[in-house]
Amino acid sequence: MSATSPAKLNPAKRSTFRQGLLRFRKEAFFQYMALTGGVFLLVFSYLPMFGIVMAFQDFDPAKGYIFSRFVGWYHFWMLFSDDAFWVSARNSVILSVAKFALTFVSPIILALLLNELRPSFFKKFVQTASYLPYFISWVVIASMATTFFSGGADGILNPLLVKFGMLKEAIPFLTYPGYYQVITVLLDVWKFTGFSAIIYIAAMAGIDHEVIEASIVDGTTRFQRVYKITLPMIQNTIVVILILGIGSMFTGGLGGSNFNYGYLLGNTLNMSASDVMDTYILRMGLQLGRFSFAAAAGLLLSTISLILVFLANWVAKKIDRDEQAIF
Structure with missing residues (x-):
């Protein structure tokens, strides 16, 4: 029995995907601007939030976040x-x-x-x-x-x-x-x-x-x-x-x-x-x-x-x- 691709099983979804891709190409400049802003926000706002764990550790720069001793409150x-x-x-x-x-x-x-x-x-x-x-x-x-x-x-x-x-x-x-x-x-x-x-x-x-x-x-x-x-x-x-x-x-x-x-x-x-x-x-x-x-x-x-x-x-x-x- 031959396998059927998901695209063939869902023609409506395939059409939606194509429309989205077409729209992305038409708005490529603005989409890349939004993507750049999203990456900037992720790198400089969300990833640094991992540093919150320092507040609950006896942080040692040599050991890093993973191996520093946990001290709670x-x-x-x-x-x-x-x-x-x-x-x-x-x-x-x-x-x-x-x-x-x-x-x-x-x-x-x-x-x-x-x-x-x-x-x-x-x-x-x-x-x-x-x-x-x-x-x-x-x-x-x-x-x-x-x-x-x-x-x-x-x-x-x-x-x-x-x-x-x-x-x-x-x-x-x-x-x-x-x-x-x-x-x-x-x-x-x-x-x-x-x-x-x-x-x-x-x-x-x-x-x-x-x-x-x-x-x-x-x-x-x-x-x-x-x-x-x-x-x-x-x-x-x-x-x-x-x-x-x-x-x-x-x-x-x-x-x-x-x-x-x-x-x-x-x-x-x-x-x-x-x-x-x-x-x-x-x-x-x-x-x-x-x-x-x-x-x-x-x-x-x-x-x-x-x-x-x-x-x-x-x-x-x-x-x-x-x-x-x-x-």
Whole structure:
């Protein structure tokens, strides 16, 4: 009895396969782009997740993942008993909450203000000037901040404050923990507000102008139009940005990573405020060689972020009957 090929047994499947192959050839350029992105995601995002096992091992680089001794939850217990960890966790929460609150609200306000302006040179100038800081390197921003807030004669802020009698003597702002937190939060607002506002401006561009014109005929004020028309029309965008921001809150939220400022502007004098969980993990893992301990701290941070994403999504579902959630 001669064997029959699967293609002959399933002509419908063979036809579907041919159609898929034909479609792939027509869209070859885009398919290869998607495939490249998928490979990149696999290599740099999913395969490294195997390193999570380090958190449960007494990892030895010479032995590797397979032969390193398994210690279970030991590193997590040691983590919770480390005072430096709790200091970095406290700083992460303070900075992240402050940055999240300001970098979430400020782009919406800026977008609403720009949306109310008529097309003009001033509107274009403000929009361009506001999002240009986003493209400035973190290192450049840190250098600018160091120069601007320097307590020496080469600083910018201190000589002005002393000249106008607001200070008796120069203050090295970046060496004071309290000043450090305020400065980094304001730098994040300056860097990200303009760029984040583009998302909301794009959402406002999709609002039906007939609705706005009808409200003008009804005699509504600008504030009423913003509150009753513009904000409800872009609430889906706001909720999506909110959920994503909450998910990354402990690593910097909608603004940049807490690590950037902590690493570039942190020093021994402001360490009580600048040491965040990211710099703590770097110090433990690469500087002190406690790889498993650092992996445990990183896994804890990632787990908290994942829980926050699901929690924010669940709250969004409960508020608006599944219409506002991402998944």
